[in-house]
């Protein structure tokens with residue numbers, strides 16, 4: 416099995432060689448590496464960081480070298496093997512065994528990102544597939560490197576991420592689930608850095624927006640990076656001593672960072688809604704009487720413009736007493752929307768005027784089907800993006 420490896424530490428041993436034939440280590444897969452340096456008190460001699468949160472370090476304790484494995488932030492204590500490489504191979508074999516058969520969920524960011532947390536809420540025990548961008552996460556599913564993709568699409572503080580809805584309709588994936596997550600941010604610094612040394616904060620642009628008032632109050636500059644956990648990782652990698660990262664407490668644990676402030680988002684109830692995407696589109700089972708979890712259907716509608724279109728869409732749903740939970744008008748200033756027409760032989764079509772709509776009914780419901788029929792007759796284009804069970808709870812990382 417190929418694993419990614421990178422190295423950190425103070426000792427002369429440095430990197431476990433990426434070309435080690437026995438382990439088929441492949442540095443180009445570095446993206447999958449997860450750094451967990453919880454053992455601040457140890458002098459690192461050799462440190463290997465492998466995929467899925469496994470770290471094997473050769474440490475110096477009281478002048479004696481020993482091998483220590485740190486898995487997901489928890490030290491397993493001294494290991495039997497004298498050889499770090501053997502230990503790494505063993506841990507990776509175990510890990511591969513555990514991962515076999517697990518649902519592979521692609522998300523944007525590094526381990527410790529909120530999207531990864533949403534992936535775990537959606538599929539406990541899943542195998543996370545970290546990706547550089549949202550597009551990559553979608554492609555990972557389209558090209559079968561993953562079974563599901565996670566896409567953040569709206570937050571209570573900033574509203575809809577229309578760009579991510581647009582990405583969704585460029586491809587052929589279906590929405591199969593939604594996850595709502597309380598997003599509470601922490602301010603993290605590298606070990607040894609003091610709060611008063613911090614001049615600048617780095618994080619995902621959405622996280623910086625969610626904490627805009629706090630940052631202004633503290634008089635801190637900010638700079639965007641790919642994701643919140645990526646910001647945490649950067650603090651360690653680049654040994655930043657004047658910079659803090661906005662990320663989760665979970666990211667602090669994973670990367671061995673210090674939490675200097677909690678709950679730094681501008682509102683305590685800040686929640687992000689994620690969509691889970693898959694290649695297939697099995698209809699969810701109808702809800703049980705006692706469940707109070709209605710089914711939801713998401714659609715994209717393109718039209719010729721004007722108020723008339725808005726009226727026709729609203730009337731198709733209101734006269735059938737179908738509740739709308741989302742009605743998003745794509746801003747006209749935005750680029751034309753390119754949609755994959757899955758019913759039209761997979762052709763790509765471009766539209767200027769677009770609505771994104773969620774309604775409370777199954778797409779199989781006769782009432783909903785007649786509303787969709789009416790829309791298809793009156794609008795330029797209608798595509799069902801998915802039908803899934805509404806998420807009645809809001810998950811929390813705390």
Ligand SMILES: O=C(O)C(=O)C[C@]1(C(=O)O)C=C[C@@H](O)C=C1
Pocket residue numbers: 523524527528529530531567570598619621622641642643644687
């Ligand atoms: O950077 C992360 O941790 C992400 O998972 C991305 C993301 C987003 O794109 O909105 C997800 C949730 C939070 O709202 C902040 C950032």
